[in-house]
Amino acid sequence: MKCTQIAVMLMVLGGVAVAQGPPQDANRKVEHGGIFVPGWKGVVDDLSAKRGETIENSRLAMDGKNLHVTTGPATTYWNVSDMAKGDYTVSATFREPHYMNLNDHPHPYGIVIGANDMGTENQSFLYCAAYGSGKFIVRGMGPGPFQMNGRTGQENEAVHKAAAKDAEVVQQISMQVKGDTVSCSINGTQVWSASKTDVMASGKLKSTDGAYGIRSAHNTEVEVIDLKLSK
Structure with missing residues (x-):
C-alpha cells in the first residue's frame, strides 16, 4: 500500500473516532450490591439488563435515617x-458527598414519579434529575426512553455546582402534579413544566398516578434525605 493511501486511511479512521467521541465510562459493579431497605424494589436500565447486569450490581441501603445509593x-x-395520585408533590434532598468519585464525567440523580408496571417490558415513569455540574434533565421511560428537555439536559442557575471533583454538592429536588401541569423544581426554583398531555402521549407515561x-x-x-409525598 502506498504512503498516500495509508495516510488517507489514517485520516478516515481518525475522523470516525472523532465523530463517535470519547468512549463512555463502563458500569462498575458495586461490592455487596443489592437492596437492603425493606419494602423497596429496583430495576436497572434495559440496555444494562441486556448486558446481563442486575439490581445486584448497584446498592441501596440505609445510612442512619437516609437512603444511600451507589450505582453500577x-x-x-x-x-x-x-x-401518589391526583395533585401531589414528591421531594427530597440529594447529597453527593464526593462529586464524580465513581466516574470521569458528571451523572445525574433525582425524583421519579408516575411509575407503573415497573420491572416489566411495559414499565413507564418520569424523572427529574440534577447534575453536580449545574445541569438538569427531565426524562422518562414509556417503555422506551423519551426526552423532555433534550438528550443531555440543560443548564440552569438554580442547580448547584460542585466546587471541584470530590467536593460535596447538594440539590433539593421536587416534582409536582397540579391540575393539568407537571413540573420540576430544583433548590426552590421551577426549572421545567409541561402539560399532562405532553407527558402522557403515546410512548410516554401511562399516568401521572x-x-x-x-x-x-x-x-x-x-x-x-427526607424523601416525602406532600398534598
Whole structure:
C-alpha cells in the first residue's frame, strides 16, 4: 500500500473516532450490591439488563435515617407502598458527598414519579434529575426512553455546582402534579413544566398516578434525605 493511501486511511479512521467521541465510562459493579431497605424494589436500565447486569450490581441501603445509593448501572428505586395520585408533590434532598468519585464525567440523580408496571417490558415513569455540574434533565421511560428537555439536559442557575471533583454538592429536588401541569423544581426554583398531555402521549407515561421513588445514573454515589409525598 502506498504512503498516500495509508495516510488517507489514517485520516478516515481518525475522523470516525472523532465523530463517535470519547468512549463512555463502563458500569462498575458495586461490592455487596443489592437492596437492603425493606419494602423497596429496583430495576436497572434495559440496555444494562441486556448486558446481563442486575439490581445486584448497584446498592441501596440505609445510612442512619437516609437512603444511600451507589450505582453500577443506572438504577431506578421505589417503595411498593409509596403511591401518589391526583395533585401531589414528591421531594427530597440529594447529597453527593464526593462529586464524580465513581466516574470521569458528571451523572445525574433525582425524583421519579408516575411509575407503573415497573420491572416489566411495559414499565413507564418520569424523572427529574440534577447534575453536580449545574445541569438538569427531565426524562422518562414509556417503555422506551423519551426526552423532555433534550438528550443531555440543560443548564440552569438554580442547580448547584460542585466546587471541584470530590467536593460535596447538594440539590433539593421536587416534582409536582397540579391540575393539568407537571413540573420540576430544583433548590426552590421551577426549572421545567409541561402539560399532562405532553407527558402522557403515546410512548410516554401511562399516568401521572403511580409509584414514586428515586433514580441515579450509572457510577454515582448519593445520599437521599427526607424523601416525602406532600398534598
